[in-house]
Amino acid sequence: MSMRDGCAVFGVYSRNPSEHVANLTYFALFALQHRGQESSGIAVSDGEAIEVYKDMGLVSQVFNESILERLHGFIAVGHNRYSTTGRSNLENAQPLIVKTHLGPIALAHNGNLINYESLRKQLETEGLSFQTSSDSEVIAKCFAVARGETLEEKLRNTVTPLSGAYSVVFCTKDKLIGMRDPLGIRPLCIGKLSKNGRQGWVISSESCALHTVGAEFVRHVEPGEAVIADENGIQSVRLFESKKTASCIFEYIYFLRPDSLANGESVYEARFRMGRSLAKEAPVEADGVMAIPDSSIPAAIGYSFESKLPFFEGLIKNRYIARTFIQPEERLRRMGVRLKFHPLRENLEGKKVVVVDDSIVRGHTTKAIVGLLKEAGAKEVHLRITSPPIRHPCNLGIDMATYEELIANNKTVEEICQYLGASSLHYLGLEGLVGASLNSHATTGEGKFCTACLTGKYPIPSEKGSTKSC
Ligand code: SF4
Secondary structure, three states: OOOEOOOEEEEEEOOOOOOOHHHHHHHHHHHOHHHOOOEEEEEEEOOOOEEEEEEEOOHHHHOOHHHHHHOOOOEEEEEEEOOOOOOOOHHHOOOEEEEEEOEEEEEEEEEEEOOHHHHHHHHHHOOOOOOOOOHHHHHHHHHHHOOOOOHHHHHHHHHOOOOEEEEEEEEOOOOEEEEEOOOOOOOOEEEEEOHHHOOEEEEEOOOHHHHHHOOEEEEEOOOOEEEEEEOOEEEEEEOOOOOOOOEEHHHHHHHOOOOOEEOOEEHHHHHHHHHHHHHHHOOOOOOEEEEOOOOOHHHHHHHHHHHOOOEOOOEEEOOOOOOOOOOOOHHHHHHHHHHHEEEOHHHHOOOEEEEEEOOOOOOHHHHHHHHHHHHOOOOEEEEEEOOOOOOOOOOOOOEOOOOOOOHHHHOOHHHHHHHHOOOEEEEOOHHHHHHHHOOOOOOOOOOOEEOHHHHOOOOOOOOOOOOOEO
């Protein structure tokens, strides 16, 4: 898999003096590191002013005790960034601080505005200037100029012109606000600090971070909803009436941590079901089933459960490599894969193996992995992929590839299998994938997921030239 998500957002509101909101946010950003590894930042409000610290690098590289000690207050907003086409530099790191007539705000965004270019031009015509090249600043500026007597009205007027994916957490000097686009493309959930005398509210990209900070999962922010946490508790504001949703199906396949919930359901179980469906669709006579670690492990266990083939480890992953760097040259690319994965010869030699992976984008990494497994003695390598072929690029915040780069756009499944050097290749069908990703109460996947990169049916069409994202 060589696609990247575009950010993690987190916010906490607690008037309890024993809660150090910057420390809580630091731990949460650690738990959400998989969603972005280029820069990290925390902003804190003490009711008078907002202080921010951000820098390039992993959470552990950006913060230390003395930096966190300086960030005092009762509201914090945090962000991990992976830029897609927006420049990867400190200027674009978040949270962004923007002046508004309610005072400064600190804003963190996950998603991609489709109409970024035209909105920015329009705001510039109205006399606003921009400090960054990211679409997140457009959201912040829309809030800065939004009309309305009440905060609720201002929020509605902020999101009215926005088109695209946005899960946003921001704070004014005395309120924490979370909002999610009407299609609910990226995840966002609410947690509560209530055990052992704790008090406060948390808004997070993923529920795994709630566990880390000791908050209980309350619910997901609904598509088209905003939530406001302040001294009166938490309040919901309906921004849009959302009849149809388009949750990114790749959150289920790959981006979310398996111990997170996707729209209230276990991601681990969804992936397990994907593996079972794969085994039903494409059984194979083999000695065992292995995963390309880590995101494919639940699916490989599901395949093993359904097929009764033993699950085994065939690759050991070096977990200290933050990003697979995509090298233009074949030899260096292979070296990158060797750095990340080490084959277990003792488990592979002379074996016919089923290898479960989540997706194939360009095919380079998968080809190198098949090579590694064969080099370690695997007799047959049967690839089973938990997504249908990716034939279209993403316009909603995922750094994927262009039409020219996507292997499934240029080759048939048979040709891909041959190129990868695999013994067989099967992609999970769309129906199997959607069925596995549905929550237990749903009867149909119709109008629930974005599957645009698989089907070409975009929930929102692109605006030409608008590609800035976080
Ligand atoms: S196009 Fe693909 S990666 Fe992008 S939001 Fe839709 S499902 Fe997710």
